[in-house]
Amino acid sequence: MRRTCVIAPSILSADFTRLGEQIAEAESAGADWLHVDVMDGHFVPNLTMGPFVVEACRRATKLPLDVHLMIEAPERFLEAFAKAGASSLIVHVETCPDITGTLKTIKSFGCKAGVTLNPATPASDIEHTLILADQVLVMTVHPGYSGQEFMPEVLSKVAEIRRRLDEIHSSAWLEVDGGISAANIYRVREAGADAFVAANSIFHHPDGIAAGIRSLREHLK
Ligand code: DX5
Numbered sequence: 001m002r003r004t005c006v007i008a009p010s011i012l013s014a015d016f017t018r019l020g021e022q023i024a025e026a027e028s029a030g031a032d033w034l035h036v037d038v039m040d041g042h043f044v045p046n047l048t049m050g051p052f053v054v055e056a057c058r059r060a061t062k063l064p065l066d067v068h069l070m071i072e073a074p075e076r077f078l079e080a081f082a083k084a085g086a087s088s089l090i091v092h093v094e095t096c097p098d099i100t101g102t103l104k105t106i107k108s109f110g111c112k113a114g115v116t117l118n119p120a121t122p123a124s125d126i127e128h129t130l131i132l133a134d135q136v137l138v139m140t141v142h143p144g145y146s147g148q149e150f151m152p153e154v155l156s157k158v159a160e161i162r163r164r165l166d167e168i169h170s171s172a173w174l175e176v177d178g179g180i181s182a183a184n185i186y187r188v189r190e191a192g193a194d195a196f197v198a199a200n201s202i203f204h205h206p207d208g209i210a211a212g213i214r215s216l217r218e219h220l221k
């Protein structure tokens with residue numbers, strides 16, 4: 001039987017003047033993880049947060065902190081993010097010449113190790129990492145900003161990775177990130193995903209954060 005799906009609100013669309021409150025609201029509304037988007041202005045055009053914000057989130061919630069590193073040479077910062085309280089560290093295969101070594105380093109710091117890939121990167125580029133990964137994150141937008149349109153052409157890659165994970169009896173989470181909403185979450189789950197990151201459809205839901213989470217969960221059924 002398939003396990004329950006994870007909803008991971010991304011604080012990228014939160015109101016940072018009230019971050020603690022908004023995180024508490026997401027937690028009490030049943031969020032499973034909290035997703036933190038780290039961007040360096042090089043690997044992606046946007047610049048966001050670092051270990052300092054992860055450390056503040058760690059004090060604000062007991063939820064696992066799912067830290068998505070959209071940065072060049074992420075190995076420079078793994079220890080700092082682990083010390084700040086990250087539960088999982090997700091690195092882009094495009095930024096890691098030795099992705100296997102990087103995933104092992106993440107585990108050595110006591111974090112779950114995640115690998116992710118851009119929409120244009122084929123599944124074959126992460127094939128050799130699947131045996132090691134605790135999480136595989138498939139980007140369903142070009143990374144850099146919240147509020148972008150979901151790319152349905154990536155669904156076949158989600159299905160392909162689901163098949164490969166099942167073939168090797170991996171229990172890794174298959175996570176998706178970008179443009180996830182009530183309108184597409186069911187389709188993405190049908191393709192094989194079981195963890196869903198969402199920023200706009202939660203933090204900008206017209207009826208509030210709890211309604212956003214509830215709506216995503218209802219549409220999973
Ligand atoms: C995009 C980030 C996402 C982003 C998702 O580069 O990795 O986590 O916050 O935002 P939405 O759900 O609004 O597409």
Ligand code: ZN
Pocket residue numbers: 010035036037068177197
């Ligand atoms: Zn993300």
